[in-house]
Structure formats: structure tokens, C-alpha cells
Amino acid sequence: MTSGSDNNGNSNGGSKKRPLVAILSGAGISTDSGIPDYRGPNGVWRRDPEAEKLVTYAYYMSDPEIRRRSWLMRRDGPALRARPNAAHEAVVRLERAGVPVRVITQNVDGLHQLAGMPERKVLELHGTARAVQCTRCKERSSMEAALERVAAGDPDPACESCGGILKSATVMFGEGLDPAVLGEAVAVTKACDVFIAVGTSLQVHPAASLAGLAADHGARLVIVNAEPTPYDDRADELVREPIGTALPALLERIAAG
Incomplete structure (x- = not known):
């Protein structure tokens, strides 16, 4: 993929494009907001x-x-009373730094958007x-x-x-995911340069399979989760530290190039 514009559509004068970062977020990213x-x-x-x-x-x-x-x-x-935490805010800072970011979330709490992520850049696999x-x-x-x-x-x-x-x-148990949302998530996964799975057990499909799909298409796979996941052996980097501090540090590294 090549581009002559930045994340906001502004000309970058032909400078090297920044990597597309896909973030798959699960329940673990919201536990610091009081959601179990x-x-x-x-x-x-x-x-x-x-x-x-x-x-x-x-x-x-x-x-x-x-x-x-x-x-x-x-x-x-607690979901409707919860507020974004440091991890949600770190994702917004990465996006505002000009890095192309797309969030694919298994969560239904809307905290990514409350933190400031544009609606169009958040794919809610399981609804709201x-x-x-x-x-x-x-x-x-x-x-x-x-x-x-x-x-x-x-x-x-x-x-x-x-x-x-x-x-x-x-999306309740026994219901299928919205095919349009899932299709867009698959497209983002195939196109991204870095795929970060954060706070997800990677056990619920089809969302979990996105991690393997990203690796299959050459993305750097980073898993940030306290417990082991079925995709750990595919990961380029495993992070076991608390998400509230580990994810901001990881995204700062990416923002710095």
C-alpha cells in the first residue's frame, strides 16, 4: 500500500507512509473502567x-x-456509567499523532468513541x-x-x-455478526501492517481468527493480554503487563516510528 496523504487526507509531500495499525480490543481493555x-x-x-x-x-x-x-x-x-481509561485514551493519541488506526472491538461499551476515536474508525463487531x-x-x-x-x-x-x-x-449468543461490519474488519486486517490484540482471550470466533489472518497477510502481530491465548505462537510480541500501562507504552513506540 502506498499513499500520498496522511491519516486525515492531507498531503505528506511523498514522505514514507506510516503503518496502518489495527487494534482488536476485548473486554480486558475496559476492566480499568470498572467493566468486568x-x-x-x-x-x-x-x-x-x-x-x-x-x-x-x-x-x-x-x-x-x-x-x-x-x-x-x-x-x-456498569457499562453505561463507565468512562474511558488510559488504554482507550492511548489509542486516541496514536490516531491524533497521524498514524492510520482502525479499532475492531469485541466490546459493546462505546468507550473507544467516548475517548475520542472517530465513529468511522471503530468497528463494533458485537454491536452497542x-x-x-x-x-x-x-x-x-x-x-x-x-x-x-x-x-x-x-x-x-x-x-x-x-x-x-x-x-x-x-449481538447475543445465537445471533450472527453483521456481515458488513465483519467484512470491513476482515479488509482492515488483511491490509494492516501492525495488528494488536489487546485484552481479548482470542477464543470467540470469528473475531479471534482475525489475529491469525493478520499474521497470514504479513502483519506484525502483538498480543497484549494477561492470560495465554490460542494465537500466542503466531505472535511477534507478547505483552503480559497490565493493559493500562503496557498499551500506552506500546503505542508510544509505534507513534515514534
Whole structure:
């Protein structure tokens, strides 16, 4: 890939292009923001296997009690109150330094965008918890408005347009990823020069397979994660230090060239 412009489309006078950096982020990047991970040693699914039913499409659609519990989980959970941490902010600094950056995230918390990453540079593989979607007519609305209805006494709010079942605009277990978003993520992965997998167990597919795809296409693969992953043997660099300090240091090195 060659380019005569920088990350913002400005002419760079023919200088050497900066590497395209793809960052695959998982739950571990948001734990410093108070959002627990799911598959780590103290992850949500390990502590409460029943909680997985609350985000499983078949259970959600067939059981009103599961839906009521799901709405309470959304209301009481930390995701909507969380703020970006040092790792999210480091990604934004890299992008603002003129390095071409694309974030591919498994997270639904929206913290990359809250930190300042442009929406168009963040691919949310698993959707967003900040919106709700009707399972029948597909209309979207804000999570905030839906939770206001829950607070007003509606434990399982229905779509106001068609009466269909509402769910968070996330990809639940049993649902497929948006093919357009996944396709763009694959294209970015194949084109990047550096692929950083941070805070992800690399066990959930198809997102996990992006790490191997990047290596197959010649990218430098860096894995930043406290626990071993299935792709460690493919990595050019493994980082086990805490993400809040390790990722900023890594991205500063990349920004410095």
C-alpha cells in the first residue's frame, strides 16, 4: 500500500507512509473502567454461568422473565456509567499523532468513541449496548429512553412502533455478526501492517481468527493480554503487563516510528 496523504487526507509531500495499525480490543481493555470481563479468572461467566442466559437470543426471545432480568442487568450494570481509561485514551493519541488506526472491538461499551476515536474508525463487531433494537421491525432507539420506561414501571418494554420485542443493539449468543461490519474488519486486517490484540482471550470466533489472518497477510502481530491465548505462537510480541500501562507504552513506540 502506498499513499500520498496522511491519516486525515492531507498531503505528506511523498514522505514514507506510516503503518496502518489495527487494534482488536476485548473486554480486558475496559476492566480499568470498572467493566468486568467475561472469560478471565474472575469473569462474569465463570462466577455466574446463569448470567449467560440473559444474553442468549433463544432464551431472551422465549422467556419474559429472562427479558425482565436482562433489563435490570442493563439498568444496574456498569457499562453505561463507565468512562474511558488510559488504554482507550492511548489509542486516541496514536490516531491524533497521524498514524492510520482502525479499532475492531469485541466490546459493546462505546468507550473507544467516548475517548475520542472517530465513529468511522471503530468497528463494533458485537454491536452497542448504548442503543436498543426491535427484533421485529429493526427500528433503533436509545438505551437511555428504554431504561426510562423500565424505571417508570414497564419491566419488559416493547417497541413503540410495532409492539415487537426490544433488545439491546448487541449481538447475543445465537445471533450472527453483521456481515458488513465483519467484512470491513476482515479488509482492515488483511491490509494492516501492525495488528494488536489487546485484552481479548482470542477464543470467540470469528473475531479471534482475525489475529491469525493478520499474521497470514504479513502483519506484525502483538498480543497484549494477561492470560495465554490460542494465537500466542503466531505472535511477534507478547505483552503480559497490565493493559493500562503496557498499551500506552506500546503505542508510544509505534507513534515514534
